[in-house]
Amino acid sequence: MPTEFLKVQGLGKTYPGAAEPVFDGVNFDIAEGEFVCIIGHSGCGKTTILNVLAGLETASEGHVFMDRREVAGPSLDRGVVFQGHALMPWLTVRGNIAFAVRSKWPGWSRAQVDAHVQKYVALVGLAAAIDKKPSQLSGGMKQRVGIARAFAIQPRMLLLDEPFGALDALTRGTIQDELLRICAETRQTVFMITHDVDEAILLADRILLMSNGPQARVAEIVKNTMPRERTRATLHHQPAYYPLRNHLVDFLVARSEGLSHGRAPATPVEVSPGAAADPEPRPTQTPSLRRIA
Amino acid sequence: MWHLATVGTAAPAAAPAATNLTPEQIEYLKLMGKDPAAEAGPVARSGFPTLAQMGQVMWQHLQSPFYDNGPNDKGLGLQLLHSLSRVALGYLLAAAVAIPLGFVIGMSPLLYRALDPFIQVLKPISPLAWMPLALYTIKDSSVSGIFVIFICSLWPMLINTAFGVASVRRDWLNVARTLEVSPLRRAFEVILPAAAPTILTGMRISMGIAWLVIVAAEMLVGGTGIGYFVWNEWNNLSLPNVIVAILVIGVVGMALDLMFARLQKAVTYAD
Numbered sequence: 001m002p003t004e005f006l007k008v009q010g011l012g013k014t015y016p017g018a019a020e021p022v023f024d025g026v027n028f029d030i031a032e033g034e035f036v037c038i039i040g041h042s043g044c045g046k047t048t049i050l051n052v053l054a055g056l057e058t059a060s061e062g063h064v065f066m067d068r069r070e071v072a073g074p075s076l077d078r079g080v081v082f083q084g085h086a087l088m089p090w091l092t093v094r095g096n097i098a099f100a101v102r103s104k105w106p107g108w109s110r111a112q113v114d115a116h117v118q119k120y121v122a123l124v125g126l127a128a129a130i131d132k133k134p135s136q137l138s139g140g141m142k143q144r145v146g147i148a149r150a151f152a153i154q155p156r157m158l159l160l161d162e163p164f165g166a167l168d169a170l171t172r173g174t175i176q177d178e179l180l181r182i183c184a185e186t187r188q189t190v191f192m193i194t195h196d197v198d199e200a201i202l203l204a205d206r207i208l209l210m211s212n213g214p215q216a217r218v219a220e221i222v223k224n225t226m227p228r229e230r231t232r233a234t235l236h237h238q239p240a241y242y243p244l245r246n247h248l249v250d251f252l253v254a255r256s257e258g259l260s261h262g263r264a265p266a267t268p269v270e271v272s273p274g275a276a277a278d279p280e281p282r283p284t285q286t287p288s289l290r291r292i293a
Numbered sequence: 294m295w296h297l298a299t300v301g302t303a304a305p306a307a308a309p310a311a312t313n314l315t316p317e318q319i320e321y322l323k324l325m326g327k328d329p330a331a332e333a334g335p336v337a338r339s340g341f342p343t344l345a346q347m348g349q350v351m352w353q354h355l356q357s358p359f360y361d362n363g364p365n366d367k368g369l370g371l372q373l374l375h376s377l378s379r380v381a382l383g384y385l386l387a388a389a390v391a392i393p394l395g396f397v398i399g400m401s402p403l404l405y406r407a408l409d410p411f412i413q414v415l416k417p418i419s420p421l422a423w424m425p426l427a428l429y430t431i432k433d434s435s436v437s438g439i440f441v442i443f444i445c446s447l448w449p450m451l452i453n454t455a456f457g458v459a460s461v462r463r464d465w466l467n468v469a470r471t472l473e474v475s476p477l478r479r480a481f482e483v484i485l486p487a488a489a490p491t492i493l494t495g496m497r498i499s500m501g502i503a504w505l506v507i508v509a510a511e512m513l514v515g516g517t518g519i520g521y522f523v524w525n526e527w528n529n530l531s532l533p534n535v536i537v538a539i540l541v542i543g544v545v546g547m548a549l550d551l552m553f554a555r556l557q558k559a560v561t562y563a564d
Contacts, residue, residue, distance in 0.1 A: 074470040086464035090486045090562040103472035135563035
């Protein structure tokens with residue numbers, strides 16, 4: 001296990017006027033270069049956790065540390081890809097990415113900025129559309145620009161808030177492959193929210209499972225036992241695929257609801273369904289969970 | 294239609310009436326401005342100018358728009374320039390106050406709530422209601438006119454700027470925050486372009502109102518300007534001149550609005 005890079009300790013958020021916190025006692029770590037997905041039902045506070053990591057929102061309790069420093073506000077160290085692409089419609093693709101690049105390196109010359117922008121636009125395969133406005137792009141292309149913008153500032157960590165939620169399945173697949181390739185090339189640390197179990201299996205090294213709110217928690221951390229060189233085409237032929245997928249779906253369908261109101265353990269158990277050492281999809285070391293479910 | 298309405302109303306009925314009058318009565322009528330001989334003439338008009346007269350007057354104005362024969366006889370173009378310069382000055386002053394202030398109000402919900410009642414009370418006041426106060430304090434009719442333009446252009450610009458700035462999408466602000474963009478850069482590179490269409494709508498409304506108000510204001514303060522020209526020609530009972538002035542006011546107003554429509558189109562973005 002590499003040294004921990006991001007550490008989340010006892011994170012909780014209570015919105016004003018609410019009786020119970022949306023989530024509390026959220027604990028997890030992310031290692032450098034790791035791709036972590038978080039799955040949970042709507043309303044369990046995934047986006048809030050991501051916003052806290054980004055520094056856009058403050059938690060009611062708990063702390064987030066990145067590289068042993070507390071996260072106290074937004075920073076160029078953490079790039080964010082927003083759910084709704086959040087491109088500025090009055091700027092072209094070039095302008096949108098240049099805006100980010102100039103924020104990171106204010107001293108750069110125009111030519112330097114432009115070269116950098118072109119490199120990242122090419123990375124997401126949009127070189128032909130570089131001078132188009134967002135309104136002239138399809139949903140998938142817009143989201144690619146969003147990803148290029150986040151990568152262009154070379155953040156130490158990338159936060160993705162359901163980036164493919166609004167895309168059709170085919171487009172989503174292509175961009176997932178692209179994201180996988182870029183992350184493999186750059187060894188990027190990524191924290192991503194998703195609703196799609198297959199997406200999580202394809203992309204993530206570890207998958208955080210959140211129980212339902214209120215008082216949601218990260219109930220389980222599922223290790224992806226499949227080798228990292230995965231492709232969409234061959235993924236479902238791997239022996240570990242179905243145990244892993246079943247485990248995730250079981251959790252979301254059957255168990256997550258029973259773990260609301262803080263009934264999930266504060267320290268999530270780590271399981272690796274489908275691994276050779278643990279052929280059982282259900283973890284044996286968590287009898288308490290099964291009883292509740 | 295105009296031609297028919299103004300030309301074809303010969304009134305021979307008045308002619309026999311004139312013959313029955315004694316010379317004293319005719320003299321009296323002449324003194325009262327109702328010359329029976331003129332009324333009984335072959336082209337008894339309704340007093341409203343014919344199209345031919347209109348054309349003639351229009352042609353005169355177009356030929357020499359900038360002559361100046363003393364305070365009560367200036368060219369139409371010269372009067373127009375006076376009005377336009379007043380509008381421009383008052384309007385620019387208003388923009389210089391309203392846009393920065395609107396920015397601040399739009400960015401701070403607290404300030405928005407604090408100032409909103411005052412704005413709501415001040416906004417519906419007819420700008421001409423400020424005129425006596427302006428004349429008393431400024432003691433200069435021309436500057437008072439500019440002040441009235443200022444006060445009437447202020448509100449639409451202020452409210453639209455504040456609204457535009459307040460409703461900039463959260464996402465774009467969050468992008469700016471995660472990129473650690475400085476407040477100044479955020480204001481000019483994110484909020485300004487995002488709110489520009491709304492701000493320009495306010496500016497367009499303000500310009501429309503300013504052009505409406507300048508005519509009324511100049512009628513009140515007098516001296517120069519297209520509004521004064523209209524009033525002066527009314528006092529001269531020169532309807533052709535009044536109608537020409539009305540047309541010119543309309544055309545200039547349209548040109549101003551078109552100018553802002555262009556600007557608006559330039560800053561509008563498709564989402």
